[in-house]
Amino acid sequence: MTYLFQILNGVGLGMLYFLLAVGLSIIFGLLQFVNFAHGAFYLLGAYLAYEMVERGASFWAALPLAALAVGLLAGLTEAVLLRRIYKQPHTFHILVTVGLALVVQEFVIIVWGPIGGNLPAPEALSGVVILGDFVYPEYRLFVIVFTAALAAALWWLLESTRLGAIVRAGSESPENMALLGYDTLRINTAVFALGAGLAGLAGALAAPIRGVEPFMGVEALSIAFVVVVIGGMGSYAGALAAGLVVGIAQSLMATLWPEGARLVIYLGMAGIIVAMPRGLFGRA
Amino acid sequence: MLHRRAFLTTTSLAAASLAAPGLLRGARAAETALVVGVPLPISGAFAANGKFAAMGAALAAEEAGAALGRKVVTRDIDTEGKPAPAARKVQEAMGEGTRLFAGGILSSEALVMGKEVAKGGGVFFTTAGADEITGQECNRGTFRWSVPTYGAIAQTVRPLIEQMPQAKRWYTITPQYVFGEGLLTAAKAVFQEKGIEHVGNSYHSLAEKEFSGYLTNAIAAKPDVLLILNFGSQSSDTLRQAVSFGLKKRMTIVLAWASGLEQFEALGPDLCEGVYFGAQYWHGVDAPLNKALVAKLRETRKMSPNYSFAASYLLTKLLIDAATKAGTTEGPAMIKALEGLTYAGLTGEEEIRAADHQVIKNYYLLKGKAKSAMADKDDFVDIVGSGKSFLTPEAAGCKMT
Amino acid sequence: MSAPASTSRAPHADPLLATEALGVRYGSFVALKDVTLRVRANSVHAIIGPNGAGKTTLFHALTGRVRAATGRITLAGRDITRVPDDDRVRLGLARSFQVTSLFATLSVRENLRLAAQGRTPWQALAPWRGVTGGTTALATAEEMLERLDLTRVALRPAGEMSHGQQRRLEVGMAMAARPRVILLDEPTSGMGTDDIGTMTALIRDLGRDHTVLFIEHNMGIVMNISDTVTVMRAGEVLVEGEPSAVRDDPEVRRAYLGNMITGDLR
């Protein structure tokens, strides 16, 4: 019975991981850009939501606003900073985004202090759902439903809109996009802002579960990498599937072999790259 | 050494730009003033503790300086929360003549620094949690203020069992490393003695942030009490997630090793309400030295001392007092001055046990109160109980050499 | 330009490089199908065909860069179908690339030295051995510099040279391995008229002491210096024969030459 509940709980975790990773995956797919600052956007989203709620805003307003603000900020960063180095080797992608992540993290400490804070779940969702012996917080249930709806919307965006078509074409072959005559610069910025905004949304959404603290971005980044690699870089469906796999695996390991949870996750990540480098769903 | 000094003075201007790390730290001041090194995680993940601890140490130095009419300074050393920079920078400080050190928040850095300081003939006073510091890894140069795991469990689990005779089923969540094992072992011993059923334990790694899986395990075991044995932000995460799973209504939650005020501030009163916390220090403790400190701090800085601040204040004060008494900062005389010392501390009368350099002091059981019942913004908890419980030095495994 | 290289050979001698029903697939796309090829020793053998005919894929398969899905490849009678690409160099197979592929930051001499060293690569795995130790490779590099007329620019980074020089170096890298069969993928691609003349002479010259297999779009060169021409289309061999026979083949004319050649058939 416990296993069943662990799987259910893992689904909740997995949806959050999906949201965290999907932006990283889209950015990589289109821009071939390794974004080590993705965790920093997650961190920033959480703190912005926290700040707004502290100042009396409702969580429902803070959630989209935080995501939007992070997206705008990321778009700006892309336009003035990152686009200069797309053509450079990965080394410099990593260097500039590691630097950016440090700047954001230290900035958060300067503004909000080194001690974290608590962002309570909205009143309406602060209870629990009871299923026999199993207890599940309403807020986490909301996260599952919300993320599922968002995943569907994102699916629609990527599959049925012009932007989606461009992104998909661009992911398959970067030259395509220029050949088709699109303004690649603006599309790059838009996609980067979208990816980072999703990370910010994940941060704001996770804040009532995890609280906020200045180093939450580091852990988020490593989870996002694991999910993206297992799912296949640039793959939307892969991010969803791998998010769920990692969430469920982590939750099950809590019962089976807690000490080895991390070891198993990274072993899985290495195994996937060696055995199937494009991940579960990556395009060949 | 001599020619190096000479070189430094003659070419100091030219070299200043290149050799700043060596020159910026007042080398001259070190020769006349009494210096206490304060190795703390000032940057990195534990920066919050480091910040307050540095403030506490500075206050102690300031007070002592005024009282003694002598220049007393603290020297902040950023350990980055990691043993390697900690050891390296403490070595450096000793190379420049510093012999007294008060600091070390994390077990791993404190253990290393204790060894380094002892090797160099200095004295290191710490608040870190690892039992080994005054247990298997104890040494002449290291002193520890905080109560080890045995006492923390004895002053939290034991009184709660007595208070709640109907609560027979306990579940534990434990970080898997020496500190967590220490707490768990002590808790198990109490369970066995008191006939408590230990219905399960979840181990987790030091990097864990997601506790829902462990909480699901705990719920399945249907305990009366959830005993959380991790610390710092991990215990905050565990408590936060436990509350969101509605566990507060289903069972009693005990956090055996809380950091006190700074943790309560991060959690907020709603999460803390009704939860039991074990703590080394609370600013509401009724002891003269503590009352004076609280009054002074409220007046000058509009804040209440938290554990990091208070402990660091006291350690620095103890080192300065001992150095004044001994008339030197050199290790052997300092150790002699500190061993067996009984003094009026922040938790009442405290004693430095000579055999293992463990300070014998109170450990507190606190209970979170409702937001409406708080007298001021820092009044998060009531003191439910306190007392001194310690293993003998032999039982703790300390063989001083 | 004069008549084809005249080192005459017995027409039915065993081929030096041959394929038997060679097939290559990229996913579900069939890039090569049933290609059977005979390259006689010491001949100059041209491969022509429209874009997408599978010429470069054939080179990739011959040199081991892509794996053959079906069929086999033999070099001097030895089956090399499963031999890894780097080992094929040691067996005497070297190639140049259609798109210039040099060590751009290294000097021209170093490019050639490395290419010469590629024959005995395990010697280079010695981290303690200085470069002067590999004198054979250095000597080969010097010889190639002269033969390619690149001595003047020997110390310049390869990436900084003119396009014509880079193309010559590209071919020279294949030569430096002293192969039995040298494969040249569009050696004159992107060249000006002067450079083309030099390159044509170089290939003809190569034909004297090597077996040359080359892909070329310039029909003038093909007809001028080849002993054998293979025409490919859509991954298959259409016709194979002497230049004059191929030129006059009606199917080739219809399928390919008619709309490609602009009166340059000499």
Added chain:
Amino acid sequence: MIRILDRPLLHFGLAAATVLALPLLLRSGTLASEILIYALAVAACNLLLGYTGLLSFGQGIFFGLGSYVAGLLLLRTPLPVPAMLIVALLAGAATAAAVGWLSIRRQGVYFVMLTLAFSQMFYFLAYTFSGLTGGDNGLLDVPRPALAGVPLSDPWSYYAYVAVLFLGLFAALQRVALSTFGRTLLAIRDNEARARAIGFPVRAFKVAAFAISGAVTAVAGALHAMLIGVAPLSNIEYHTSETLLIMTIIGGSANLFASVLGAAAYLVAGDLLSAIWPRWLLLLGLILIVIALFLQRGLWGLIERATALVSRRPVSEDSAPDRPALPAEEPQP
């Protein structure tokens, strides 16, 4: 016609000058030793990044491994230090060869991610098998035994010992970089497909580069454990790998002395800044961004520009040996 700044002898001379200058410039022998130890590990990292074009997040594995070898052997066996260092060297080479052999199956970002996964795996292995590694506490009391009767307990005498090893290994790395092997690595970095096409078994070369890099890194890790008296868990952390990479890039990957420069600059600046401002990582972040945008050849590139300014000779950015001037696979008209 090699430009003066590209002469290996000059680089060795500069390394030797650094060894002599550190005691004059720094008050702390410990910091000086740490600079040389990191310089070794960074130069080894440069062999992969600058010479082979492999951006590996796995260097911390070998650094941590070296620390553990030092801790285990010096604490539990009577082995003398030189023998211990040889064991660390061999263990580092073997582990690096294995990690490299698996990692180089993938290229580009996948390679980076694979080394990242291995780095995390080894960290959690070290964390889980605390009986061997001491877990979170690390291996305490790593001694610094006397060498042929000369005690090494004084920071400056240990510095002298480290300096001798540093110069020896630096020269050895230089020899590697200049050998036919090292020059083949450059070719692989520039154009791997071509290197394979002209007959080089590229994998074997990459694995060998990993092994040499891992061996030197492990020796540096062992020396570090002896320096700080502990083999800490943090030495095998992902963070160590990241720091080594950052130092490498800050210095520049043009030559091995640039790595010494990178290690020294990072440690000295870190030491200085952290004493002044607790939030110094913000400055570090900004510096990284500036380097990525404007100073891709690192501090060494700065020196090149400065000397070019003095001698009024233009530095051709295109001839940068650490950056292909011409994308090798780009189609040309």
